[in-house]
Amino acid sequence: MVTDTDTGTDTTYDVIIIGAGPVGENVADRVRQGGLSAAVVERELVGGECSYWACIPTKALLRSGAALRAARQVPGAREALTGSLDVAAVLRRRDDFASHWNDQSQVSWLGQAGVSLYRGRGRITSTRVVEVTGGNGATTVLNARHAVVIATGSGALIPDVAGLREADPWTNREAAAAAAVPGRLAILGGGAVASEMATAFAELGASVTMLVRDGVLPRAEPFAGDLVVDSLRDAGVSVRLGTETTSVQRGPDGTVHIGLADGEQIEADEILVAAGRVPRTQDIGLDTVGLTPGARLEVDDTLRILAADGAPVGGGWLYAAGDVNGRALLTHQGKYQARAVGDVIVARAKGEPVQDGRWGRHVATADQRAVPQVVFTDPEIASVGLTAAAAAAAGLRIRVVDQDLGAVQGSTLHADGYRGQARMVVDEERQVIVGFTLAGPDVAELLHAATIAVVGEVPLDRLWHAIPAFPTISEVWLRLLEAYGR
Structure with missing residues (x-):
């Protein structure tokens, strides 16, 4: 069922989810698979940020440039290229x-899943209780028998x-949905x-300047940011490290004037x-439940929202999943x-044991121990x-092992002049990998093997018997x- 809201309507469901992005959709689907009824509330597009203004459109913007770079690095394919x-x-x-x-396709999927x-x-x-105010101003009161989930x-x-x-800046939304490529x-x-969009728009012909205060990819291993900066600069991007922006003004002609702490002006x-x-x-x-609007929502291990005293809000009927819990x-x-969340x-609701070990x-x-991430830059x-x-x-006694990816046979076959690096971080007490980073062309597809090793806490002496196929970039594991x- 899809509705805008009807004045006076009072509807009850087992679970109500506020937010119909990927997280809200998956909560609803999991709840329905468990035999409960579910409703989701969405003020924008069903499918959320990822589908329309983040993951999907941005990777579509990046993919064509990546394919062109890959072809340019392989003799035979390089000669077949005829333009930009x-x-x-x-x-x-x-x-x-x-x-x-x-x-509409995502709305249809919700209907097929039995989600209102x-x-x-x-x-x-x-x-x-959740009150929904529709675009027509009418309200609907929804009641949850068991839980409300915030997934906004x-x-x-x-x-x-x-x-x-006041300068009406772009955010990821305007960049992902841009109808034209700006000159500057x-x-x-x-x-x-920032790094992905610098990569994409430089490849699409924009003159790009990055104003970076705390470093490029500051939460990654240092070599990752260094490789990306080198590549961006090779592509013509002006990467201004250690830069403090102090003022921004959009002029009558639309030009944006940016003031830096050192007195320089950029247009x-x-x-x-x-x-x-x-x-x-x-x-x-x-x-209404004693929490601060605009704040990140603290949760327990089963993602129930916690009050200031550390107890679940209202005894445990309110949950938060996705970005809102940080x-x-x-x-x-x-x-x-x-x-x-859906399973718990x-x-x-059914009085079954909670598996919260x-x-x-x-x-x-895994949100605390083994979060995988890919940044689709070059590399x-x-x-x-x-x-x-x-x-x-974190107090671990570690050993760090690095490997030049360009020295792996599979990499040299993959592309001429292949540049990259791999690092594994080993907990010496337990002899297991606790961190793994890859930097190089097309390394995203190698990540899940590392994720399994970290999540599964596979001992290194056992990993020794996981033989990588030759000649592939995965041979880096053996090295x-x-x-x-x-």
Whole structure:
């Protein structure tokens, strides 16, 4: 059922989910598979940030350039190239993957899954009660028998820079949905979004300047950021490290004037703010349950929202999954949380045992220990678990083993001049890998093997018998284990 809201309607479901992005959809699906009824509330497009303004359209923007780079690195294929990227074709492909910002297919999927959809803004008004205000101003009161789940995601952080908000900056949304490529693009930030969009728009013909205060990919292993900076600069991107932006102003002709702390002025046609994310928890009724609107939601191991005293809110009927709890701001991790939340709500509703042990099905253990992530820059950066610095800070006695990916036979066959690096971080007490990072062309598809090794805590002497196929880039595993054994 899809409804905008009908005045006076009072409907009861087992579970109500506020937010119909990938996380909310997966919670609803899991609840339905467990035999409970579910309704989701969404004020924008069903499918959320990932489908329309983040993961999917941005990777579509990046893929054409990556394919062209790959062809240029292989003799025989290189000679077949006759031109540069067709920008219009890239944008059309991006539009197709974003479903032209039409969510009808996702709405249909909800219907097939037996999930009711209410379009409008959802607010918690009392215990297990959500009021939905539709676009027509009418309201619907939804009652939950067992649980309410907040899955409203996150939005772009706009730093407190003089004039920035008034300059109408781009966020990831405007960049992902851009109808044209600006001649000059300034990017404020150095994280994954900033680095990926610098890569994409430089390949699409923009003159790109990155204004970076805290380093490029500062949470990754240092070599990852260094390789990406080198590549961006080779592509013509001006990467300004250690830069503090102090003012932004958009002139009458649309030109953006950016002031830096050292007095320099930079001009651009657009400025993209990619300086972090904030939870979308404003105006959803958190104050009615004693929580602070706009705040990140603290959760226990089964993702129940906790009050200031550390106890579950209202005895445990309110949950938070995905970006709103701040544990791991990645779509795949949010969906992982969604499965755990859906299953634990069903178990509690049916009076079944809650499996909340370290690796129980009702907890999101990996969000604290083994988060995989890929940054689709040139080179790709794929990582899981802890960096060497994070592992040392956690008090582990570690050994770090590095390997030049360009020296692996499979890499030299994959592309001429292949550049990359791999690192494994070993917990010496347990002889298991706690962190793994790969940097190089097309390394994203190697990441899941590392994720299994970290999550499964596979002993190194057992990994020695996992023989990589030859000649593939996966041979890096053998080289790393050989280096460790020396």
